[in-house]
Amino acid sequence: MVFLKDWEDFEMAAESMYLKNSSNCRYSMKYIHSKGQLLLKLTDNVKCIQYKTEIMPDLKKIEKFTGNLAAHMASNE
Amino acid sequence: MVLLNNEELTLLTSRARNGSFTVTFKRYDGRDKPTPREGKPPLPISEYRCLIRAQSKSKKLSTVVNQNEILKFMEAYGKVMKTSMDGLKKVKKPKTKSKVAHG
Numbered sequence: 241m242v243f244l245k246d247w248e249d250f251e252m253a254a255e256s257m258y259l260k261n262s263s264n265c266r267y268s269m270k271y272i273h274s275k276g277q278l279l280l281k282l283t284d285n286v287k288c289i290q291y292k293t294e295i296m297p298d299l300k301k302i303e304k305f306t307g308n309l310a311a312h313m314a315s316n317e
Numbered sequence: 318m319v320l321l322n323n324e325e326l327t328l329l330t331s332r333a334r335n336g337s338f339t340v341t342f343k344r345y346d347g348r349d350k351p352t353p354r355e356g357k358p359p360l361p362i363s364e365y366r367c368l369i370r371a372q373s374k375s376k377k378l379s380t381v382v383n384q385n386e387i388l389k390f391m392e393a394y395g396k397v398m399k400t401s402m403d404g405l406k407k408v409k410k411p412k413t414k415s416k417v418a419h420g
Contacts, residue, residue, distance in 0.1 A: 262344055267342045268340065271402050273335055273336065277405075293405070295407075297408055298405075306395075307391040310342050315384060
């Protein structure tokens with residue numbers, strides 16, 4: 241359960257973790273309105289990485305990353 | 318857990334105005350039976366799809382998105398993200414600030 245501070249770090253770690261074990265990985269995001277927080281989590285039941293943000297500009301990066309990941313999940317690779 | 322249309326998944330997030338909601342993405346290989354024992358013919362491999370689950374309080378939704386629909390779905394999901402996650406802080410760009418000051 242590690243919170244990564246940099247978005248780039250999270251993105252890279254998430255990508256390598258997903259590619260290593262794509263069938264066991266799950267990616268979840270939790271939005272807490274009262275705290276104004278968005279938590280991201282990626283785990284393969286062995287390792288777990290997280291990212292936390294409170295600012296709007298991160299949303300765009302997260303949206304792109306999520307789209308890429310989902311597109312990869314639904315592809316034949 | 319209810320399996321819904323891809324579009325209907327977006328409804329839940331708009332209901333979670335003053336609480337929180339979680340969305341989970343996972344790869345799904347279309348298997349709904351246990352893997353056969355040795356000596357039995359293996360299950361036919363179907364294409365990979367994306368399983369998406371959403372939860373807010375006790376309300377749960379789930380959906381499976383096919384390969385040809387994933388781009389459309391993620392586009393719609395991005396819009397939902399933008400409209401529902403509006404409690405995040407806005408950061409003003411210093412550029413626009415100076416423009417206002419000059420004008």
